[in-house]
Amino acid sequence: MAARTGLEADILIIGGGSAGCMAAIRAKELRPDAKVVIFEKGQIQRSGSLCCGMDGLNIVAVPGKDSPELYVEDSTIYAEGIEDYGPSYRMAERSYELMLKLERWGMHFPKDKDGEYTRLKVHHRGKFLVAMDAPQLKTMLADKVLKAGVTVVNRTSATGLLTKDGRVVGATGLNLRTGEFVVCKAKAVILTTGGCARFGLPNSGYLFGTYDFPGNTGDGYALAYQAGAQLTGLECTVVYPLIKDLEAPLMYIILPRGGVAVNVEGKPLGEGQVPHKLLMKEYQEGRGPVFVKMTHLSEDKIREIESILFTTERPVQKRFFEQRGIDFRKDLIELWPTEYYLCGGHGHTGLVINEKAESSLPGLYAAGDVANVPRQHLTGAFVFGEVSAEGAIDSLDKTPQPSIDESQVKEIEANTYLPLQGQGKVDLSTFEYKLRRLINDYAVPPKNSYKLSQAVEWMDKLESAWKTEVKVSDSHELGHWNEVGHILSCARLSAQASLERKESRWGLWHYRSDYPERNDAEFLKHLVVQKGEDGSTKITSKPIQGGVL
Ligand SMILES: Cc1cc2nc3c(=O)[nH]c(=O)nc-3n(C[C@H](O)[C@H](O)[C@H](O)COP(=O)(O)OP(=O)(O)OC[C@H]3O[C@@H](n4cnc5c(N)ncnc54)[C@H](O)[C@@H]3O)c2cc1C
Structure with a gap:
């Protein structure tokens, strides 16, 4: 048997990415004496899809400009009707306050010449993407988590959810460095393990060369399923057109700033929109690849785009384009489909949750890409990180000290080390x-x-x-x-x-x-x-x- 470490928490958060960090910070804001533990498979300073920063908060309903109602109307079109109103509305409703909070924490949201936040059009209706200049977002969140006194157990991957009388009462983990088995009892568990990035194989054939964070391997989906939770949207296998061989994002950056998507004959596709589905159709019907064109843009605009692409989300893009000799002033950017993957943030896959981030199992909350709130992106991870923490904190006084079933722990341990x-x-x-x-x-x-x-x-x-x-x-x-x-x-x-x-x-x-x-x-x-x-x-x-x- 492996060496065992035992932990006790009021709230155990599984996954220290965007949603997990936000949940931990919110829990400590509400109740500084609460014992909050995070299991993080990687290293919290850089783990998860966020890893550095992001150039936009994809869903913000700025009061007086766009309403949460309009957002849900739009996202229901994209979800082709398969979307519950409550969670999507709650996300949009809280999105502006969330943005202001990030701003207070030092993240920069550029304003235009009229002093208004820069809102970009990437949805069918409204302008819900608010530009953000925040290359240090993940390290800022991780620092806040640590300063708040959260116990972060890095390099520890959850291997099972513990249940007792139908309630989730903790989880087990494997320390990837020492091989120790970690058992943590908790009054509430918040699952924030992201999607399943390593699903289909990328064109490159590299196992870890995925668009989304390759440490996200659907663990939350699998563990929640084993524990008896309800999941939905698993049939939605997401694929996007992204930079060939690099799998880095650029559409939401370039197209709302005047770039256009074109087909092999140079014909524009879906002008004035970010036409993911239309572009994928080109591949589906054998007409690919498609390209992004910026050759018609002014030098100032190209520099603005470069300064975002080369600094914020995946700064490696600068080296990539330089080494390939691609200059946006004269060359097109070739796009290819990513691998297929499962995700609640870009797609529809996840635990069934309500607008309080409660899953179908008592004691278990879910937030971010592991939860089904269609195309919730970073906004959803942050909002439901907060919402789940609020629910978990609220439940603490009503929940008895958890006791665990040792035979269940032993069974998970045997499977983990099989x-x-x-x-x-x-x-x-x-x-x-x-x-x-x-x-x-x-x-x-x-x-x-x-x-x-x-x-x-x-x-x-x-x-x-x-x-x-x-x-x-x-x-x-x-x-x-x-x-x-x-x-x-x-x-x-x-x-x-x-x-x-x-x-x-x-x-x-x-x-x-x-x-x-x-x-x-x-x-x-x-x-x-x-x-x-x-x-x-x-x-x-x-x-x-x-x-x-
Ligand atoms: C390249 C890229 C660019 C993006 N750009 C934008 C953008 O500009 N604007 C926007 O709004 N959205 C954007 N998104 C989407 C947004 O980043 C995600 O929706 C959001 O970060 C998801 O947060 P999360 O906490 O659910 O997952 P993550 O932040 O990925 O966190 C999951 C965490 O769980 C950990 N984990 C996984 N399994 C286990 C386990 N078994 N045990 C312990 N820990 C585990 C992982 O190590 C990871 O740290 C982008 C996504 C990507 C991939």
Whole structure:
């Protein structure tokens, strides 16, 4: 048995990214004496999708300009109707206060010549993207977390949620450096582990060369499913057109500032918009690649764009373009589709939550990309980080001290360390490559019944090989092995949900060649995935929650 560390917390936050940091800061603001613990798989100063900073808060309803109601109207169009009103409204309603708070914390939101915040148009309606100049956002948040007295357990990856009498009472983790098993009891648990970035294999073939943070491997989806929580939107396999070979974002930066997307013949596509779905159609129908063009822009405008691209989100872009000899003044930027992935921030996949960030399991909250609030981006991670902390703090006095079921802890411990007992020979990275190649083959669009059934069958076969045949020699590889298990679970759940949604929706994201049309009569509803009593996957449906809060 591995060495064990025991911790007790009022609130345990799993994942120290955008939502996790914000949840911890808010909990300490409300109750400075609360014991708040974060399990972070990486190192909190740089972990997660944020890692440096961001150039825009994608959803801000600036009073007097755009309303939360208009935002929900817009996002419902993008979600093609599969969106609950409550959480999206709550996010938009709190977005402006959130922005002002970030500003008070020293983040810069540029203003135009009239002294108004720079609002950019990337949605169908309104101008909800507010420009932000905040390259130090993640380190600022991490410093605040540490200064508030939060216990940050870095390099510790959650491996199981602990439940007692139907309530979530803590979690287990694996220390990736020492191999120690960490058990933390908590009155409330907030899940903020991001999406599943390592899902399909990127064109480059690099396992970690993904658009989103490669440490996000759907752990939250898999752990919540195991614990019995409801998930939804797993059939929405997201893909975006981004810089070929670099997978770095640029559309929301360049297009609202006058750049245009063009096809191979140089013809503009979706002028005046950020036409993700239209661009993906070019690839779907064999007309790709597509490009971003800035050659018509003034030198001043190009410099403004460069100063954002090369400093804030992924500063490596400067070196990338220089080494390839690409100059925006005369060259186009070639875009290619990213790998397919699962995400509540850019797509629709996540735990079912309400506007209080409560999941379907008592004691468990979820915020950010792990939760289903369609296309909530950074705003959603921050707002629901705060909302979940408020709910968790409010629950503390009403919740008895948690007690845990030792037999459950032992079972999770045995599963976490399983490969160390065996004689596996297959190299772990080779195994992950094969798994993700099969995801590309069978679990992503264009989907059809045969391919999706193959995906489920392959995941079953691979699961047994993953348990018995993969070689793991140290605690780092053990963490990697656990991640691969989570990717595998996500792939199976995604294929199962995709089989159920016998229609096409969200452009290429859920395109079924055997059901090419959208079918609102039968499928204007959430598909809810949950572990059944007998251990099999249960898929039910839930009506869309419309209307005012
Ligand atoms: C390249 C890029 C650019 C973006 N640009 C913008 C933008 O300009 N504006 C905007 O509004 N949005 C933007 N977004 C979206 C936004 O960044 C995300 O929606 C948001 O940061 C998600 O926050 P999160 O806390 O859910 O996930 P993350 O910030 O990714 O945090 C998840 C954390 O969980 C940890 N973790 C994972 N599994 C475990 C485990 N088992 N145990 C412990 N810890 C674990 C990870 O290490 C990570 O630190 C961008 C996203 C990307 C990828």
